Amino acid sequence: MKRSIVLSALLMILMVALTACGNKSGEKVYVYNWGEYIDYEVLDLFEEQTGIEVIYEEFDMNEDMYPKIESGAISYDVVCPSDYMIQKMIENDLLQEINFDNIPNFKYIDSSYLESAEEFDPGNKYSIPYCWGTVGILYNKTMVDEPVDSWGILFDEKYSGDILMIESVRDGFAIALTYLGYDLNSTNVAELDEAKALLKKQYPLVQAYVIDQVRDKMIGGEAALGVIYSGEAIYTSRENPDLEYVVPKEGSNIWIDAWVIPKDSKNKENAEAFINFMCDPEIALRNFEAITYSTPNSEAWNLIQDEEIKNSPVAFPPQDVLDRCTAFRYLGEEMESLYIQKWNEAKSE
Amino acid sequence: MVKRIMEKFYVGLILLFLYAPIFVLIVLSFNQAKSRSKWGGFTLHWYRELFKNKYIMNALYTTLIIALLSALIATIIGTVAAIAISSMRKPPRTILIGITNIPLLNADIVTGLSLMLLFVALRFTLGFTSVLISHITFNIPYVILSVMPKIRQLSPNTYEAALDLGASPIYAFFKVILPDIFPGVLTGFFLAFTMSLDDFVITHFTKGPQINTLSTKIYTEVRKGIKPEIYALSTLMFIAVLLLLVIINRRNADKKDTIKKFD
Amino acid sequence: MKLFNITNTKTNSSSNKNGGSSLGNDKVKWLSLPYIVWMIGFIILPLLVIIYYGLTSGNKLKNLFTLGNIRLILDPTNFKALRLSLELSLISTLICLLLAYPLAMILSRSRMKSNNFIVMIIILPMWMNFLLRTIAWQNILERTGIINTVLNFLKLPTLNIINTPLAIVLGMVYNFLPFMVLPIYNVLIKIDKDVVAAARDLGANSIQTFLKIILPLSIPGVISGITMVFVPSLTTFVISTILGGSKIILIGNVIEQHFRVGNWHAGSGLSIVLMFFILVSMAILSKYDKEGEGGSLW
Numbered sequence: 001m002k003r004s005i006v007l008s009a010l011l012m013i014l015m016v017a018l019t020a021c022g023n024k025s026g027e028k029v030y031v032y033n034w035g036e037y038i039d040y041e042v043l044d045l046f047e048e049q050t051g052i053e054v055i056y057e058e059f060d061m062n063e064d065m066y067p068k069i070e071s072g073a074i075s076y077d078v079v080c081p082s083d084y085m086i087q088k089m090i091e092n093d094l095l096q097e098i099n100f101d102n103i104p105n106f107k108y109i110d111s112s113y114l115e116s117a118e119e120f121d122p123g124n125k126y127s128i129p130y131c132w133g134t135v136g137i138l139y140n141k142t143m144v145d146e147p148v149d150s151w152g153i154l155f156d157e158k159y160s161g162d163i164l165m166i167e168s169v170r171d172g173f174a175i176a177l178t179y180l181g182y183d184l185n186s187t188n189v190a191e192l193d194e195a196k197a198l199l200k201k202q203y204p205l206v207q208a209y210v211i212d213q214v215r216d217k218m219i220g221g222e223a224a225l226g227v228i229y230s231g232e233a234i235y236t237s238r239e240n241p242d243l244e245y246v247v248p249k250e251g252s253n254i255w256i257d258a259w260v261i262p263k264d265s266k267n268k269e270n271a272e273a274f275i276n277f278m279c280d281p282e283i284a285l286r287n288f289e290a291i292t293y294s295t296p297n298s299e300a301w302n303l304i305q306d307e308e309i310k311n312s313p314v315a316f317p318p319q320d321v322l323d324r325c326t327a328f329r330y331l332g333e334e335m336e337s338l339y340i341q342k343w344n345e346a347k348s349e
Numbered sequence: 350m351v352k353r354i355m356e357k358f359y360v361g362l363i364l365l366f367l368y369a370p371i372f373v374l375i376v377l378s379f380n381q382a383k384s385r386s387k388w389g390g391f392t393l394h395w396y397r398e399l400f401k402n403k404y405i406m407n408a409l410y411t412t413l414i415i416a417l418l419s420a421l422i423a424t425i426i427g428t429v430a431a432i433a434i435s436s437m438r439k440p441p442r443t444i445l446i447g448i449t450n451i452p453l454l455n456a457d458i459v460t461g462l463s464l465m466l467l468f469v470a471l472r473f474t475l476g477f478t479s480v481l482i483s484h485i486t487f488n489i490p491y492v493i494l495s496v497m498p499k500i501r502q503l504s505p506n507t508y509e510a511a512l513d514l515g516a517s518p519i520y521a522f523f524k525v526i527l528p529d530i531f532p533g534v535l536t537g538f539f540l541a542f543t544m545s546l547d548d549f550v551i552t553h554f555t556k557g558p559q560i561n562t563l564s565t566k567i568y569t570e571v572r573k574g575i576k577p578e579i580y581a582l583s584t585l586m587f588i589a590v591l592l593l594l595v596i597i598n599r600r601n602a603d604k605k606d607t608i609k610k611f612d
Numbered sequence: 613m614k615l616f617n618i619t620n621t622k623t624n625s626s627s628n629k630n631g632g633s634s635l636g637n638d639k640v641k642w643l644s645l646p647y648i649v650w651m652i653g654f655i656i657l658p659l660l661v662i663i664y665y666g667l668t669s670g671n672k673l674k675n676l677f678t679l680g681n682i683r684l685i686l687d688p689t690n691f692k693a694l695r696l697s698l699e700l701s702l703i704s705t706l707i708c709l710l711l712a713y714p715l716a717m718i719l720s721r722s723r724m725k726s727n728n729f730i731v732m733i734i735i736l737p738m739w740m741n742f743l744l745r746t747i748a749w750q751n752i753l754e755r756t757g758i759i760n761t762v763l764n765f766l767k768l769p770t771l772n773i774i775n776t777p778l779a780i781v782l783g784m785v786y787n788f789l790p791f792m793v794l795p796i797y798n799v800l801i802k803i804d805k806d807v808v809a810a811a812r813d814l815g816a817n818s819i820q821t822f823l824k825i826i827l828p829l830s831i832p833g834v835i836s837g838i839t840m841v842f843v844p845s846l847t848t849f850v851i852s853t854i855l856g857g858s859k860i861i862l863i864g865n866v867i868e869q870h871f872r873v874g875n876w877h878a879g880s881g882l883s884i885v886l887m888f889f890i891l892v893s894m895a896i897l898s899k900y901d902k903e904g905e906g907g908s909l910w
Contacts, residue, residue: 067874208857433644
């Protein structure tokens with residue numbers, strides 16, 4: 001008995017030791033991306049084609065990602081933050097300029113997105129757009145009778161316990177500020193207090209504060225209304241046809257997530273090879289089909305076979321929707337902590 | 350009689366409470382739908398997918414190797430330390446045992462964070478080694494606490510007799526002491542292995558990007574919805590452990606029976 | 613997973629008062645050196661580092677001593693989180709005790725062939741990953757979950773437990789119940805049957821026997837169980853994240869969030885506050901420690 005246990009333990013060690021001596025070419029690229037924000041097979045393809053090993057890690061919020069980059073405890077080579085966070089990283093000197101000679105596929109990125117990106121990355125020196133989208137309301141047609149076209153429905157007591165609010169400081173405030181008719185980049189303390197009061201009133205009505213969990217919960221019919229990124233909407237309505245996505249009439253946030261290279265990257269050329277690979281139209285298409293987040297890659301868009309998706313107002317919204325959307329700006333450290341403080345206050349009973 | 354039935358009923362209720370989530374997970378591993386909240390029909394698909402998923406297999410591999418290495422190293426350090434501590438006088442012994450209790454009693458979150466801060470302060474890159482060190486640290490106390498009672502049961506005479514008969518201390522240790530305390534060492538090893546396998550919080554704070562254990566892999570998936578392959582894997586692991594324990598239990602029971610016969 | 617009855621080692625060490633070594637060799641002491649080095653490096657030092665972080669401002673220009681991080685606990689949101697954590701963990705500990713004691717009594721009296729078997733059934737669920745088990749509760753409790761589907765089918769009113777403090781208490785009780793059952797069970801099986809029989813012979817009824825004999829003798833196990841349920845409940849952030857829908861913020865969540873967004877000094881300060889509460893429960897534990905004979909799990 002004892003002997004057999006000892007033997008099996010030794011055998012396990014041996015097995016482990018043998019598998020540990022696997023293949024290692026040495027070339028690596030450390031990628032830090034949003035959760036489930038890529039077709040994972042694409043990573044294998046990249047490894048096959050370039051021989052560079054991808055070490056892939058995921059985050060759920062810009063605010064979680066930032067301190068990891070800032071602390072420098074781990075040096076990532078490619079990161080995919082959102083617009084306002086890129087601005088913050090540029091201002092705090094955490095990024096390095098991309099060498100566009102190494103990214104020939106850059107030409108496939110539609111110039112209109114590069115123009116929008118100038119807002120947070122003047123001159124398009126540090127970032128290359130990967131995905132973009134809007135923030136809106138996902139609702140279950142069987143549970144909501146009235147037409148949904150306003151953020152106001154998220155503050156309606158009728159839906160108490162049926163609302164899934166977004167667990168993100170900037171997005172949460174953007175909803176309240178926009179509904180109140182203010183700029184979602186507001187730095188006016190009185191406006192913020194008003195928004196906070198509104199969010200506090202909403203607290204008892206909210207079933208849960210979520211980001212990615214909204215997907216599963218809405219598909220399962222757990223709630224009637226949920227705040228969601230447009231990219232998830234195609235997937236959710238595929239899984240549950242009762243779900244519909246809308247960008248409220250008051251306006252909303254339009255966002256771009258883009259690849260950047262942190263200053264302390266140790267494998268800059270591998271990073272550029274990776275970004276270049278991601279800009280390849282075929283690859284961008286695969287990613288789009290896997291994650292259904294809108295791609296800024298115009299050639300990839302041309303390749304989309306499904307006409308319905310290609311002209312989907314959710315993935316590629318018409319101009320009038322885009323016109324009422326605003327992008328986030330980085331508001332400075334002081335404002336940032338004020339936002340966080342007010343958000344926590346709104347969320348405690 | 351009524352009391353007996355009531356008692357059985359009560360035990361049954363508690364067991365239902367303890368096992369209900371496990372049944373749910375096992376059922377989910379056969380669910381065709383990808384989403385947790387929908388039942389899409391019976392399938393064995395995820396069991397096949399599981400072995401193709403390199404992220405999950407990597408996490409499983411990391412989990413096992415860390416559990417194995419940390420348990421092994423902790424067993425060595427812990428057993429030696431337990432022997433040494435037993436030979437000490439009271440004041441230093443009490444202090445050492447007090448410190449040994451710290452990782453047992455302290456909150457996982459504090460243990461994990463304090464180790465993470467230490468590694469960062471020492472400019473030590475978070476990764477496999479930092480997780481391994483942390484696991485060894487919280488495993489050692491379990492080994493010491495398992496071995497200690499066995500050492501107390503030792504008769505010092507046999508060891509001294511061995512020395513008197515000309516055995517070197519090391520030889521005497523392996524021939525006289527180790528066989529006697531071995532059950533405790535084994536318990537310590539398996540306990541440490543289990544603790545390491547099940548840990549999430551400490552790994553979460555001390556790991557780097559290259560590695561994921563099953564726990565941390567699951568945690569990253571909590572938000573987007575757990576992949577059904579994970580349910581399949583844990584069902585397999587659960588059943589494996591169940592079988593193992595039943596077999597060991599059978600054997601022990603048999604052994605006891607034979608011992609009784611000899612009495 | 614802290615399965616040991618902590619009272620065990622100390623009682624053992626005090627039973628060996630003369631300090632006589634079982635191996636009788638002074639050189640043997642030095643074998644503890646690697647362990648001592650390891651403990652200083654990875655137990656004591658990290659605690660000092662977290663205390664250092666907790667007591668300094670983290671300002672790059674002048675990193676000064678401050679109590680500001682500790683005082684953060686007085687901030688209304690943080691204070692509420694701490695109060696809620698204390699409330700919920702006390703409630704869970706109490707429920708665990710009420711559920712576990714009768715169970716341990718029944719199990720200790722059963723004529724099972726081997727104690728291991730009983731220990732095994734209680735521990736076995738722990739081999740399924742703890743995060744997964746908690747997620748499974750989500751499936752059970754959700755509005756469209758298993759319980760509510762059954763209730764709906766029976767035309768009964770549905771329950772709304774998920775994302776409430778009740779769900780978190782349930783998660784705590786579920787996850788930590790074995791830590792209460794096992795120490796109590798271990799103490800109970802060690803109570804001498806003759807003592808109980810003697811009490812009966814002397815005319816005590818079963819309630820008197822329980823109150824005068826069994827209960828006092830089982831106190832060390834109860835105390836161990838309480839600590840082992842209370843501390844992890846007080847400090848959890850995982851259970852509240854999964855079953856509380858980010859609506860219920862416990863002190864563990866506050867600390868985790870501070871570390872997540874890079875406020876290491878604030879997070880460390882609050883960790884010190886948390887350690888204070890752990891120390892208090894440890895002190896209570898060691899006070900009861902002397903009175904009885906605890907037993908270890910295996």
